[in-house]
Amino acid sequence: MVPLTTRNPVPGDIDTTRPNVARIYDYLLGGKDNFAVDREAAKLLLEASPDIAGIVRDNRSFIGRVVRYLAGEGGIRQFIDLGGGLPTQTNVHEMAQAVAPETRVVYVDNDPVVWSHGQALLAHGEQVAMVHADLREPAVVLGHPEVLGLIDLTRPVALVCASVLHFVPDSDEPHRIIAEYRDRLAPGSYLAISHGTTGTTDDDHQVVGGVTSVYRQASAQLHVRSVAGVQRFFDGFEMIEPGLTWINEWRPEPGVPAAGQPKSLLGGVGRKP
Numbered sequence: 001m002v003p004l005t006t007r008n009p010v011p012g013d014i015d016t017t018r019p020n021v022a023r024i025y026d027y028l029l030g031g032k033d034n035f036a037v038d039r040e041a042a043k044l045l046l047e048a049s050p051d052i053a054g055i056v057r058d059n060r061s062f063i064g065r066v067v068r069y070l071a072g073e074g075g076i077r078q079f080i081d082l083g084g085g086l087p088t089q090t091n092v093h094e095m096a097q098a099v100a101p102e103t104r105v106v107y108v109d110n111d112p113v114v115w116s117h118g119q120a121l122l123a124h125g126e127q128v129a130m131v132h133a134d135l136r137e138p139a140v141v142l143g144h145p146e147v148l149g150l151i152d153l154t155r156p157v158a159l160v161c162a163s164v165l166h167f168v169p170d171s172d173e174p175h176r177i178i179a180e181y182r183d184r185l186a187p188g189s190y191l192a193i194s195h196g197t198t199g200t201t202d203d204d205h206q207v208v209g210g211v212t213s214v215y216r217q218a219s220a221q222l223h224v225r226s227v228a229g230v231q232r233f234f235d236g237f238e239m240i241e242p243g244l245t246w247i248n249e250w251r252p253e254p255g256v257p258a259a260g261q262p263k264s265l266l267g268g269v270g271r272k273p
């Protein structure tokens with residue numbers, strides 16, 4: 001595993017006094033890897049945005065459609081899932097390997113709870129790894145021995161950034177960070193993003209304001225972006241149809257209704273020419 005540094009705290013450093021973004025998300029998805037402080041924050045989120053549990057399920061559905069598209073039509077056999085989160089019922093490697101069993105997946109997360117629970121994923125064989133690293137350091141992530149052991153960077157890779165870039169403030173230059181990944185990945189690689197957005201109506205602003213204020217006390221703060229701000233992550237990529245849309249409108253599958261509201265997170269997929 002990655003050498004443990006101040007940015008990669010050891011699992012013993014788990015802070016149970018502060019709501020944690022990975023564990024709040026786990027709770028909203030119906031998981032058990034969370035503490036009282038996370039459940040309290042989740043309840044406040046539900047007050048601010050009663051649809052939020054549906055939205056996180058829709059986000060997982062979006063990831064599923066994206067991964068099936070990439071492993072299917074896109075022919076991708078290697079995925080790097082940045083901010084992969086706590087293991088859920090259907091993880092990216094399970095989604096991808098259902099299409100192409102030889103697919104290799106590396107999960108990257110900077111959270112010690114995610115890292116320790118993610119070890120269980122290693123039981124799934126030699127095609128899956130869980131790396132404890134910070135996505136804000138592309139050179140560290142892409143130079144990590146476990147990434148290099150599984151991922152051939154001379155061949156196309158899918159970089160999945162689901163519901164994570166909105167935890168990176170502008171002051172950390174997330175667009176520059178994604179551009180660095182882009183430049184280091186082979187032509188034919190893909191970038192997939194889901195991301196919170198500012199909304200347009202007074203109601204949207206009230207919900208976003210309420211949700212943002214809950215995350216103010218959490219392990220990472222929420223920084224939703226405008227449509228243009230999310231689109232800018234795809235600079236240098238060709239957008240795959242239908243472009244950047246609401247996640248529920250990205251290649252919806254018949255007979256699978258949205259769990260949350262129609263307009264929640266933005267989602268899109270781009271291909272590096």
Ligand SMILES: C[S@@+](CC[C@H](N)C(=O)[O-])C[C@H]1O[C@@H](n2cnc3c(N)ncnc32)[C@H](O)[C@@H]1O
Nearest residue numbers: 022025083084085109110111134135162163164
């Ligand atoms: C809301 S969860 C999303 C999980 C999963 N990607 C999904 O969409 O279902 C966000 C995850 O990003 C991780 N995360 C936040 N900031 C990160 C960073 N700078 N580097 C790596 N992981 C990060 C959190 O620990 C958490 O597990």
